[in-house]
Amino acid sequence: MKPTLGERLRTVAFWVVFYGGSLFYVLAALAALSIARSSFRRIVRGWSDWHRWCARHLLDIEIVLEGDLPEHGALIAIKHESFFEAIDLPALIREPAVFAKVELLRIPLWGRVGAAYGLVPVERQQGATALRKMLAAARHYLAEGRPLAIFPEGTRVPQGTRAPLGAGFAGLYKLLGLPVVPVATDSGRLYQRRWKRSGVVTYRVGQTIPPGLPRAEMEQRVLDAINALNPTP
Numbered sequence: 001m002k003p004t005l006g007e008r009l010r011t012v013a014f015w016v017v018f019y020g021g022s023l024f025y026v027l028a029a030l031a032a033l034s035i036a037r038s039s040f041r042r043i044v045r046g047w048s049d050w051h052r053w054c055a056r057h058l059l060d061i062e063i064v065l066e067g068d069l070p071e072h073g074a075l076i077a078i079k080h081e082s083f084f085e086a087i088d089l090p091a092l093i094r095e096p097a098v099f100a101k102v103e104l105l106r107i108p109l110w111g112r113v114g115a116a117y118g119l120v121p122v123e124r125q126q127g128a129t130a131l132r133k134m135l136a137a138a139r140h141y142l143a144e145g146r147p148l149a150i151f152p153e154g155t156r157v158p159q160g161t162r163a164p165l166g167a168g169f170a171g172l173y174k175l176l177g178l179p180v181v182p183v184a185t186d187s188g189r190l191y192q193r194r195w196k197r198s199g200v201v202t203y204r205v206g207q208t209i210p211p212g213l214p215r216a217e218m219e220q221r222v223l224d225a226i227n228a229l230n231p232t233p
Contacts, residue, residue, distance in 0.1 A: 003195035010059050011196045018054040022047060029113045041095055044117050048090035055084070060198030061190055067205025069093055072145045074208070075178045077169070079226040080151035081159055081188030084201060089149055090117075092203065096149040097141035099134065099172075118146065122168065124154070131171050138176060148178070152222060159188035162227050169222075170215045180218070182206040182225030204228055 003011075025047035032040040055061040069076065071094045078085055089096055097118035105111040105121055115121075120137045123130040138148055154166030173180060184204040190197045206225030209218060 003197075007195045007197055010198070011194070014054055014058040014196065017058060018051060021050050021054070025050065026109050026113055029116075030109065033113075033116055041117065044113065045090045045095075048088060048092075051087045052091055055191075055201075059190075059196050061196075062200045063088075064200055064202045065092070065205070066202060069183070069205060070147055070181055072147050073142070073178065074147055074181045075172065075176060076147055076149045076181045076183060077152045077222055077226060078149060078183040078203075079185045079230065080153055080156050081185060081230070082156060082192035084187040084191040085185050085203075086151075093147055093149055095146050097138065097146050099138075099148070099150040101155075120148075122154075124166075124168075131168055131175075134168065134172065135175055138172065142176075142178075148176075152226070156188075156192065159186070159192070160230055162223065162230075165219050165222060170219065173211070173218055174215070177211045179211055180209040180222060182209065182222050184226050184228040184230065186229040188230075202229060 025043060029040055029043045029047070032043055052063065055063075069092070076093060076096070080086070085092075086100075089098055095118070097120060099122050100114070100119045102121040102123045105115050105119060107114075118141055120134055120141075122134065141148065150169065150172070152165045152169040153163045154168075157163040182205075184206065185201065187201045190199045190201060206228060209221050209225075213221075
């Protein structure tokens with residue numbers, strides 16, 4: 001469907017205002033790391049709130065959360081359709097430690113902020129070595145009382161597509177011994193496009209999956225739950 005003039009104008013305004021403001025938040029967060037570290041996580045949360053404000057007032061996107069998210073002691077597995085949910089995580093979940101591809105931590109300035117906040121680098125090519133590093137980081141953040149968040153598919157998946165889970169997800173599930181809280185979202189139909197559309201982005205929290213299940217059963221339950229808003233055509 002061809003974008004309307006309004007969609008084009010709203011998207012350009014969003015790019016200018018959100019990304020312009022993001023530079024301020026990144027610089028403020030870097031300053032807080034060396035001056036007032038107690039304010040650092042609040043600034044990161046403020047950046048995520050800023051994104052919500054821009055999405056609501058410039059793109060006319062509303063957010064609906066169906067269900068409750070845990071504040072600690074769980075592995076929250078979220079459907080990944082666009083950058084929307086990645087930017088939104090600090091506003092959606094209380095101070096999450098987030099598994100993210102290592103390339104994000106190489107972004108100038110932003111990568112340093114992400115590492116300090118609690119991004120856990122995922123290095124797909126390192127196999128068992130990477131898994132050990134992720135486990136150590138995850139246990140550190142769990143000891144701080146923070147929830148863990150992960151995009152179990154490992155990358156963004158187009159709206160309506162059902163992709164397999166990344167290999168490392170099963171290893172984390174088994175070795176951490178945590179319940180999994182699956183979360184579906186449908187952000188891709190509005191946000192993962194050049195000209196963004198107005199509408200409602202929904203998060204739907206699925207039934208908690210207990211630890212200790214066989215891998216095949218666990219993965220099937222996670223896949224069903226995170227794709228609840230995205231049935232395959």
